[in-house]
Amino acid sequence: MRLLSILLFTFCLSVSAEEIKKSQWKGYERHSFSFESRKAFVTLPKQAAEAKPWIWRARFPGWHTEMDAILLEKGFHIVYADVAGLLGSPKAVSHWDKFYPFITEKYGLAKKMTIECVSRGGLISFNWAKQNTEKVNAIYAEAPVCDIKSWPGGKGKGDGAKAQWVQAQKVYEMDEAGLMAWKGNPIDDIALLAKAGVPLFFVIHKDDIIVPNAENTELFVKKYREAGGEAQVHLHTGESKSKGHHFKIEKVDEAVEFILKNSKK
Numbered sequence: 001m002r003l004l005s006i007l008l009f010t011f012c013l014s015v016s017a018e019e020i021k022k023s024q025w026k027g028y029e030r031h032s033f034s035f036e037s038r039k040a041f042v043t044l045p046k047q048a049a050e051a052k053p054w055i056w057r058a059r060f061p062g063w064h065t066e067m068d069a070i071l072l073e074k075g076f077h078i079v080y081a082d083v084a085g086l087l088g089s090p091k092a093v094s095h096w097d098k099f100y101p102f103i104t105e106k107y108g109l110a111k112k113m114t115i116e117c118v119s120r121g122g123l124i125s126f127n128w129a130k131q132n133t134e135k136v137n138a139i140y141a142e143a144p145v146c147d148i149k150s151w152p153g154g155k156g157k158g159d160g161a162k163a164q165w166v167q168a169q170k171v172y173e174m175d176e177a178g179l180m181a182w183k184g185n186p187i188d189d190i191a192l193l194a195k196a197g198v199p200l201f202f203v204i205h206k207d208d209i210i211v212p213n214a215e216n217t218e219l220f221v222k223k224y225r226e227a228g229g230e231a232q233v234h235l236h237t238g239e240s241k242s243k244g245h246h247f248k249i250e251k252v253d254e255a256v257e258f259i260l261k262n263s264k265k
Contacts, residue, residue, distance in 0.1 A: 026065075028072050035099055039082040042107060043068070049075025053263045054113045059084065059121030064142065066252045067116070071259065079103055079113075087148065087164065088123025088186070089171045096128045100135065111135060114259050118142045119211060119245065120151065120164075126186030126193070126220075133196030138262035140255055142203045143211050143245055146186040148179060150215040155180065158212045187220050194229030201258045203249060205236045210245035232258070 021032045025043050032041040041061075054077040055068065061080040068078045081099040086092035104111060114137045117125035122144025129136045145151045148168060154160015169175060174182065183189075202217050221231045236250060249255070 026069050026072075035081065035102065036095065038095065039080075040099065040103075041080050042103065043072060043078040044107075045072045045075045045077060047075055048077065051263075052077070052108055052110045054079055054109045055259070056081075056113050056115045057121075058115060058117040058125040060118045063118050064249055066249065067140075067255050067259075070252070070256050074260070076263075077107060077109060079109075083124050085167060086124070086171050087120065087152070087168045088125075088127045088145075089168070090184075091171055092124045093128050093131060096124065097132075100132070110263075112137045114263060115139045116142075117144050120145045122146055122186060122216075123148060127184065129198065130186075130189055130192045133193060133198060136196075136198050138199045138201065138259065140201045140203075140259065141217070142249075143205065143208055144186075144202070144216060144220075145211050146216040146220040148182065148185055151211050153179065156212060156215040158209055158215065187216075187223060190220070190223045190229070191227040194224050194227035198229070199258070199262055200224065200229065200231040201255060202231065202233045203236065203255070204233065205240045205245070207240055208245050210242060 019033065023030045023032065028043050028046065030041055030043045032039070034040065053075065055071060057068070057078060057080045072078060081096060081103070083092040083095050086095070103109060112135055115125045115129060117139065119142070122141055125139060125141070125144070126146065129139060149155045150158055152161035152164035152168060154165065168179060172179060172182070200221075202221065204213050204217050206213070217233065221233055224231050234251065234254070239248070
């Protein structure tokens with residue numbers, strides 16, 4: 001087992017990341033590069049906190065960045081590894097599996113992080129976290145997709161997304177019947193995450209019909225709590241766009257406190 005770990009570690013460090021391109025993001029230095037032909041970046045705090053805490057953003061890293069800016073000020077690194085189009089499939093999980101040791105060693109980051117996921121980013125976030133519970137402090141989830149049958153499948157009350165449903169069949173290497181029977185969704189095997197004591201913080205809007213709450217967050221949280229897990233749900237009732245899927249985050253400070261509290265574990 002030790003030899004296997006050493007070989008994996010050596011392999012991950014030998015995976016070439018293309019030349020780092022430095023830029024500025026809200027006054028902070030950002031390193032952008034390609035990892036296994038996929039986009040990635042790290043935004044560095046001006047002064048890293050002692051434990052080198054970090055946030056792993058899943059999909060749409062430019063959406064609702066208020067929390068990231070606050071956490072950078074408090075010494076967090078913000079990390080992104082693009083798995084767009086892989087829709088939480090085993091291929092997406094494999095990419096994150098390789099990226100994790102690469103990024104933690106290259107930047108000397110803490111072995112545990114908090115995942116921030118938005119919308120379809122819920123697919124990779126929860127699927128990877130269930131297989132890597134020892135690496136996750138907590139998960140912040142904003143209107144997350146928790147079941148591929150709901151989105152992009154559209155097999156419940158939501159509209160779904162036909163093009164992405166076809167893409168899902170391609171990357172999962174299954175036909176529609178196979179995806180309908182797939183038991184590797186975030187809402188499956190929830191006890192793995194709950195028993196590890198990973199706390200969750202959900203932010204949703206009452207009118208979301210792109211990713212219906214009843215088929216995603218509400219169902220996930222019900223099963224998670226039944227399995228003994230801790231989950232907070234913040235329901236927004238104000239104005240929204242895109243059929244309730246886009247909305248202003250009303251209590252950023254509460255989410256920041258949640259992350260800070262759970263990064264001290």
